Amino acid sequence: MQYRQLTLKDIAKELNTSVSTVSRALKDHHSISPEMKRKVNDLANRWDYHPNPVAVSLLKNKNYTIGVVVPEIAHNYFSILMEGIEETATQAGYHVMFCVSKEKLQREVDVINTLLNMRIDGLIIAPSKETVSYDHLEAIVNRGIPLIFIDRYCESVPASRVLVDDYNGAFQAVEHLISTGRKRIAHIAGPETLSNSRQRLSGYLGALKKYNIPVEDELIVHCDLTRTSARESTSQVISLRKMPDSILTYNSSIAFEGMLVVKEKGLRIPDQISFVGFANEPIISYIEPQLTTVIQPAYQIGQEAVNLFLEQQSNDYEAIPKTKILLTQLVIRGSTVKV
Amino acid sequence: MQYRQLTLKDIAKELNTSVSTVSRALKDHHSISPEMKRKVNDLANRWDYHPNPVAVSLLKNKNYTIGVVVPEIAHNYFSILMEGIEETATQAGYHVMFCVSKEKLQREVDVINTLLNMRIDGLIIAPSKETVSYDHLEAIVNRGIPLIFIDRYCESVPASRVLVDDYNGAFQAVEHLISTGRKRIAHIAGPETLSNSRQRLSGYLGALKKYNIPVEDELIVHCDLTRTSARESTSQVISLRKMPDSILTYNSSIAFEGMLVVKEKGLRIPDQISFVGFANEPIISYIEPQLTTVIQPAYQIGQEAVNLFLEQQSNDYEAIPKTKILLTQLVIRGSTVKV
DNA sequence: AATATTTACGCAAACCATTGCGTACCAAGT
DNA sequence: ACTTGGTACGCAATGGTTTGCGTAAATATT
8 A cells, every 4th residue: 555656647636737837837947937836836845746756767768876886885995985975976866776796796797787677877886806707897888888997997898997096005005014124025915806906916016126125926825805715825924934024915804814813823013024904994993903004095986986977977978988096095003013 | 878778669669569469478468379479588588678677667656676774884783784685685676775874863864855755665774863853754654665673763653673682682791791700880871862772771770680780870871972982981980989890882882992991091801891892893803802792683684674674565464563673692702701 | 150259469548757849829010 | 910929838749668458350159
């Protein structure tokens, strides 16, 4: 027993006029008498009339909805990013439909299909770590639907991107480690499929090169994003004959897990080994020692992604994908410097 | 230059038949010849036809979308809850529209209006801490739209609820403190406007009563959910002439901030003062000492909320609001027991 | 052979808001 | 008196799908 929605027809009937007149009166169309406009608006207000957005969608072939696909929600970085998207989109009169890929390609394909069937006006996506075939994403571009990559991207897909300056983030982190006297710097990288992981690795290599520190393959390990893998990767690097004196991690989870492993081994942080990680969690300040982090402007990424979408919506948009790169911020804390 | 969507009309034209025939053929209607069904289905598959959900929505006066309002996304508890909702709803063929109230009544009213204008089929909400007038929520019930409270609820609004057994969660936490020899147990409660905060307070009081421990008003302080307030509340209770030997906190943020304050004062945890908090973050295991927590089944709450919604959607539903109460789990860690 | 039933399909309305076009009326201009 | 122009409104189509009703032809029944 759904409550029947109030329509233009109801108002028209009440005022003994036509639906079109009511519609035009509400939009302040020039060909409607002030008298009629007043009557219509009065009644619409009194009855709290709102146009049925479904009908508008059908007509305009647009539903003022942006689809968003993230690998997971329950992750501080993505949830802040989502807040940025939600806030900005809402302000611009758009709705947001969030979906989760769980880092699985199949789920990503599924949710994108669902979103396409829903006739979303645009898609903002952080591809899963399994996403190595891009057909489903190219399909979106081919349909002419605005596509915006956030955080991670697919090289060959011609779409806009809002990225973090991962290269320089990693570069500065390593530079900081070097400035604190570290010489053997390990890097626990993320999956090679992730663009930002590759960028961070490059930044790491770039910094080593600048300071003439030889790259040693054994100091670089790739970690999938599980807890176990983080533990193993850390164990691996600190078990080397020549142990590293510092570790740059792909993200905070790896860093936290790594610090735990290191502590269990009885090593002191930062004296014997120091840590830097890409991270955002406010909770960092409660962990001892506090982790030195490369902060990613998560909220801002969400904002910029929506802004790019809005640009692409405007009529005079030329289909040239844009890339926005946002700067990171290095926050130095106890895991690299004695406090 | 939006790509034009493929419609029934296109298929009908191609096959020199009518739209209605195509529609019925696709739904395996009895009055369509097997021959025609085959042709239609073949073409639909080849062209990858999907019905326009907007048109279906308009017709059915239903859009297979559930609105969800949470105080914030970037909070572990809520983000897990959201994953539970998203997952369950998707499986049932529903979409989810997440909105954030930022704990502000005005924003809550705004987003609910937006959702209502969108003609959502149901609303799942955790009311903001400012929500003390319920007109906007009663309006939903009056319209006959299924409303489900999660985590927090409004007494006077006749709607279903999925709650956590906050009373017993707090009760057991206090019981645990008592069993570890604590006698002066403080409680840093949440805002009095939040139903779950009131329940936890009751559980705290109930446990004290059971063990004949007198209630002392000075041991109970209310905290809004800011960091500063958490610090102040903690300072307040540990500055009492007769200091408490343990603290039960409304949530993890208060506990973490509280432990920081206590450490700064040079007090040892759990020897001199112990902590229990309602919390879910996996990150807990990295904080020293690890916090003993009352775990709320966040994901499950999301699931149950969607299930209640689905029940209410079914035709034979009688409008009797249900309340589901999910159990908490006490996980004992280093903040209450020496490890 | 005449009527009843089944088969297989099309027409058109419904859902609701929007909009191009048409029309009826009135006043001003030639 | 006749055209032009403006005003104020209604009709009908549009968007895509579903569905009640109608109908023609083919088969079955009396």
